[in-house]
Amino acid sequence: MTTNALKVETGNWIEVVALEDIPQLGSRVIRTDTMNIAVFRTAGDEVFAMKDECPHKKGPLSQGIVHGTSVTCPLHNWKIDLASGEALGPDEGCTNVFPVKIENGIVHVDFQNR
């Protein structure tokens, strides 16, 4: 699901979505003025944010399957580590990840390094 585009300043924590609005083992897509960000929620309610673009051929990682703390790209099944954005196994590549914190049930993302 997609929300309205956010205009974000660098170096700021931005409220992006309520934790309860992200399905467990799923994601929400946050549209910013420069890219789409996928915000993932694990079975253990850990939350990770990364550019919604596979390092292989730009597949939409938000539509992948979350397992543990990684996501499998829906296009060619690369597995991407949610914490580092690195491809796992024999594949090589990395997508941008962003720091996340949860306050009062609201997920905040720091876009400093986008």
Ligand code: FES
């Ligand atoms: S685009 Fe993600 S595995 Fe190919």
